[in-house]
Amino acid sequence: MSKLKVSVWRSAGSGAQEYFDVPRKENQTILDVVTYIQRNLDPTLSYRYACRVGMCGSCAMSVNGKARWTCRTHVDKVCDSDALDLRPLENFPVVKDLVCDMQTFFDKQKKAGGAFLGAHTREDSVALIKPDSSGRMAVDEAIECIGCGVCYASCDVVKWKPDYLGPAALNRTWTLVKDERDTRRLDRLRAVSGDAGCHSCHSQMSCTQRCPKLLSPTHSISGLKREVSRAALKGEL
Amino acid sequence: MSPRHSAFLWLAQRVSALVLAFCVLVHLITMIIVVQGGLTAAEILARTQGSIPWLLFYSLFVIAVAIHAPIGLRHIAREHLKLGSGVEVIVSLFGLLLLILGSRAIWGVFS
Known part of the structure; x- marks a missing residue:
């Protein structure tokens, strides 16, 4: 099984990117990737989501440089290689990791x-x-x-x-x-x-x-x- | 800035852009046609000196520029240079400068 090399923004203010290896699966969404990291690799990772079906508008983040809703964004659609770059939304103050102050x-x-x-x-x-x-x-x-x-x-x-x-x-x-x-x-x-x-x-x-x-x-x-x-x-x- | 002032600035920039689109087109077509046989100062002056239509056309052109450019510059100054209240005075002076220089050029080829 191939792996995704996921770079994730950690902390607020003067934070840095942290790298994780995540198994790549079929029909995998960006939110699935973040959830995998939080549940299996680093439970301190903060991110926000609620409905998982594109209704609540809480899971948006910057994916490979573009703002997207992550619950309805498939990895295959946005990732030509195995590299994924996840950051909090631009133009918002960061609370922690991928969570913005709205x-x-x-x-x-x-x-x-x-x-x-x-x-x-x-x-x-x-x-x-x-x-x-x-x-x-x-x-x-x-x-x-x-x-x-x-x-x-x-x-x-x-x-x-x-x-x-x-x-x-x-x-x-x-x-x-x-x-x-x-x-x-x-x-x-x-x-x-x-x-x-x-x-x-x-x-x-x-x-x-x-x-x-x-x-x-x-x-x-x-x-x-x-x-x-x-x-x-x-x-x- | 008041809502009314903001709305009129926006309208002025759009209307002046329409005028400029027409003027630039006429200006470019004229240039392309007249340079076919070579370009000389005498030829330009022969066309423009004493010509009321060209005087009116280039006056319209200069007025449109003097309205359009300062409003655009005002946006740029506020967005990129973070200039605040003083920007109105600076861009108004710039508009006035464009008007004076343009009028001087028109009068130079008309008189």
Whole structure:
């Protein structure tokens, strides 16, 4: 049986790569590799996962230099040789080993106006939204984000400008701006404008290229730019 | 920066980019055509001196550059040089410099 030579980032701050030999198997995911190391070679290795089926968004890390969800990434798909390089996600502070601190990432979703606020109370009937309405179709294209942080880790603008809200937060806001039930459209457009907002995106599309859910935050951000421009021209901002 | 200011800067850069795409195309095509028979200062001046259409065209070109370039530089300065509030003054002065130098060049070949 062949073996994988796995290089894993250890510790936070000034850590280093540590090497492990892991048996290579068929249909093996990156998460399987990390779990093998933790259970058989070094129980002190820290990493994060929950659902193992691509729903929770907690297992993302940098695999051979690219941010990926590890539970749904097969070793065969990303590894031409037997070498595997695993590091914590870029653009996030490291807690320990492969575990990142996601606090800023989720704080930015709040800052970008990511919390829904409708006009209906629990006494009202459920809002009826036509599935083929343009707003609903725009929301459909962007709504399946699992908050894994892959887009944020792949974004050069976040790297250059740490206060930039990032693709996930802006994508979330776009889904609310296009939501017919939303009552805070202008507040959201104000929140995503400015130097930390949608106008800082260079449309390099790394987020879209890497999103494991095949969403296009770039498309959502372009939509926000258009909406903000229209609002500015109408004097609403 | 206010949301409104940010939105108008973005719009200004996009609109000026559209104008520049047109102007660069006209400029390049003109150059390719006129150098066919060799290029001399006299030939250029014969085309541009006293020509209102060329004066208007190159004025539009220079104004678009003076708007577009400083906004782009502002992004670069903020992202890579980590310049803060002083950057607006620096890039505005740079835009003004482009406008003055461009206008001087246009007037040089028109008058």
